[in-house]
Amino acid sequence: MRILHCSDIHLGRRPIGSPGSTYSMARYEDYFKSFENIVDYALSGAIDIFLVSGDLFDRKDINPDTLARTQQMLGRLREASIEVIVIEGNHDKCFNTGESWLLFLEKTGYLKFLAPFHDGRGYTFPCFETGGISFFGLGYPGFLVDELLSELAERLEGRNNVVLVHSAPGKNDFIPGLATLEKIEALGEKVLYVAGGHLHARASFPEGEPFFHVPGSPEYWDVWESGEKGFNVFDTLKGKVEFHASSRRERQEFACDIDEEPTVDRLNGFVEGLDIHAGSLVLLTVTVPGDSVLYTEKIERRLEEKGALKSFLRVKRRDLPVSLEGFRSMGAREIEREVLTNSREWRELGAKGDSLVRLIDSLKQSQQEGRYDQFKETLDIFLEGLAGELS
Known part of the structure; x- marks a missing residue:
């Protein structure tokens, strides 16, 4: 059988x-x-x-x-x-x-x-x-x-x-x-x-x-x-x-490590040089100095203009504090990402801080759209993924 x-x-x-x-x-x-x-x-x-x-x-x-x-x-x-x-x-x-x-x-x-x-x-x-x-x-x-x-x-x-x-x-x-x-x-x-x-x-x-x-x-x-x-x-x-x-939608993963100024210009140049396949899911991980300010939504939008069905940007910051002026120039999503991925209180989470940021984004979106049934499901998948990393 x-x-x-x-x-x-x-x-x-x-x-x-x-x-x-x-x-x-x-x-x-x-x-x-x-x-x-x-x-x-x-x-x-x-x-x-x-x-x-x-x-x-x-x-x-x-x-x-x-x-x-x-x-x-x-x-x-x-x-x-x-x-x-x-x-x-x-x-x-x-x-x-x-x-x-x-x-x-x-x-x-x-x-x-x-x-x-x-x-x-x-x-x-x-x-x-x-x-x-x-x-x-x-x-x-x-x-x-x-x-x-x-x-x-x-x-x-x-x-x-x-x-x-x-x-x-x-x-x-x-x-x-x-x-x-x-x-x-x-x-x-x-x-x-x-x-x-x-x-x-x-x-x-x-x-x-x-x-x-x-x-x-x-x-x-x-x-x-x-x-x-x-x-x-x-x-x-x-x-x-x-x-x-299994047969599934293509996912392209890229990583960019920037250690010199100007950070934004170097990242934009990296993005422009990428070969994006039409209809793919694009995951971009960017490592930058801790005081760098990036406009993640603009970068994701550019990747989609180049052909991605949807793009997702993950920012990893080196162990450098972000200045007060830096925080003032950030949007709410970027501040949340900075706190959850780099602050001392959350440091033990390591890479899981990025998952928490995405979780918060999903929960906010569910509330804004009145889709409260998605709340538990979003938490479920986060916990499943975290368990998979711990097991």
């Missing part, structure tokens, strides 16, 4: 900003294109089972277009007799499972939806069996992930089991949803494969002969995400896992 495993698809995602902007509309399409590429592979790669270990959707409330297009892609798998098994992630999780759109898709014959439930005395773990293999889904357990993994491990019989859980191996308890390595190891002799997710970069555990796999999100949820992204194909007969990189 050949099993395809993907996760964190985030269909329906629109980056925070004007919903009708070219950038927002293009990125909305990108998530569908990336998932369709995986579906295309499944149809041409002799796949028997198609697993999505959480966050098929970006939100628990989806629009009609997202639902219709998801049905169309899942319908192609159904026509090819490829069984689709899905669990909820933290983004598409409903407090009442009966209200989940995944349950609707199960009732309409597009997939098998697996979710544990607690009857007041203990957990019940629904199972789907096919080809001599039992599939169990734990959904997104949050802080309860270790408890559910332990309880399931005690009940599993034999070794022909596959577990789907929206979690990843973690070495700390900073955020909910990461499983401790000890609890994961307890599954080692009772499973063929654990299909994980939640974090957006490829990971596996343990080293040597891993059985817990996180393939990474096919597309960039956050443009600064690092690590490999794609999907896995697990051959149960060979016991072999193959990783396939």
Whole structure:
């Protein structure tokens, strides 16, 4: 049996900003294109089972277009007799499972939806069996992930089991949803494969002969995400896992280190010399003396004039204080960036200060547009990324 495993698809995602902007509309399409590429592979790669270990959707409330297009892609798998098994992630999780759109898709014959439930005395773990293999889904357990993994491990019989859980191996308890390595190891002799997710970069555990796999999100949820992204194909007969990189929008990354004046002129010259590919996401990291004043919005705008779909500038300042006059010439966003990335109080955050700046920008934008439902999701992805750096 050949099993395809993907996760964190985030269909329906629109980056925070004007919903009708070219950038927002293009990125909305990108998530569908990336998932369709995986579906295309499944149809041409002799796949028997198609697993999505959480966050098929970006939100628990989806629009009609997202639902219709998801049905169309899942319908192609159904026509090819490829069984689709899905669990909820933290983004598409409903407090009442009966209200989940995944349950609707199960009732309409597009997939098998697996979710544990607690009857007041203990957990019940629904199972789907096919080809001599039992599939169990734990959904997104949050802080309860270790408890559910332990309880399931005690009940599993034999070794022909596959577990789907929206979690990843973690070495700390900073955020909910990461499983401790000890609890994961307890599954080692009772499973063929654990299909994980939640974090957006490829990971596996343990080293040597891993059985817990996180393939990474096919597309960039956050443009600064690092690590490999794609999907896995697990051959149960060979016991072999193959990783396939996903198809996603091109991202160009550049770095410019300026240690001489005039800083602005040197940066402008660097930007003008860049070969920007049409429609790409451009990430530019600039290292400058601490007292330099940059007009980041102008630079980002120039990169977009040169062809970028969207550009993002990250400024790293050397350990030099910014003068009072320097602060007076900065905008609010630049001051926030300076405080969070260079002040003594936040110095232990290191590079994470830039992530905090982007987080603040996103939260402000959500409030200005009245999109309060984005607040928790924005915090979620920040914490996920921070956990990924710490794990």
